[in-house]
């Protein structure tokens with residue numbers, strides 16, 4: 001049984017910052033501030049609905065959990081306690097800013113059964129952090145991540161945003177390598193969505209912020225997926241949740257309701273190209289039948305048959321079939337130009 005979260009959205013309350021990309025109310029889709037009775041109601045309901053409570057965390061998401069007024073943070077944590085333990089939920093998961101992590105805060109979190117802390121790193125370039133008015137530095141992320149790990153009782157998660165103002169391919173690759181060096185258990189990757197009512201929105205409208213090419217961001221994120229897989233880092237989110245609120249408020253950026261599938265398809269395209277490359281020049285291949293594990297057929301074909309079309313444009317007719325087991329791509333049949341097999 002996989003991991004799941006019971007999400008309690010804690011909106012912008014108490015966050016003294018105004019990051020250039022943030023319109024927290026738009027993202028959470030709610031302005032209501034949850035209190036102890038809301039936490040209890042949500043948890044009671046979830047206890048009856050969740051299949052495997054032992055693999056489920058109560059997740060306080062949406063804002064910067066450790067930056068809210070202390071009394072309020074303790075109220076929410078306190079309300080969750082009776083739902084954690086044997087035959088109950090596994091623990092609590094929170095998201096917060098790296099500059100609101102200290103031993104004092106971590107002691108409170110540990111004593112209140114917090115099991116996972118996700119830090120909004122967003123970028124590991126100080127230029128990008130500053131340009132997007134994040135209010136913390138790369139050093140803050142590194143210090144907070146190391147302090148969290150030193151406790152030995154928290155899973156570390158890091159969140160990053162791709163395509164922020166003043167970012168480019170180099171800053172994104174730098175961000176990835178610094179994130180990976182901190183060995184998080186999980187990462188969330190959010191390609192930027194430019195929302196109305198944000199500073200980023202103004203910069204975008206004025207023409208000052210020119211986002212990267214959509215395809216470039218897909219390529220970068222596909223690379224991160226591959227690297228994370230190699231390092232055993234779990235990419236628990238890639239792309240914002242498909243939501244009507246976001247779709248209504250969006251001015252631009254890198255939103256796609258199935259962004260992860262786009263990236264997985266892109267990775268498959270690369271794998272297929274590598275496999276075909278073993279047979280010489282791709283342009284010398286007329287047609288090929290490729291077999292992939294059955295459950296990966298749709299990724300191999302790509303969104304709206306993007307991979308089939310891509311190779312067609314290169315003059316190669318590809319048919320994808322499925323096989324059981326094995327993670328390997330196999331070439332079942334290949335016809336070179338001139339009829340050679």
Ligand code: SF4
Nearest residue numbers: 015017018019022063
């Ligand atoms: S710290 Fe988080 S909640 Fe506060 S403005 Fe920035 S993104 Fe929004």
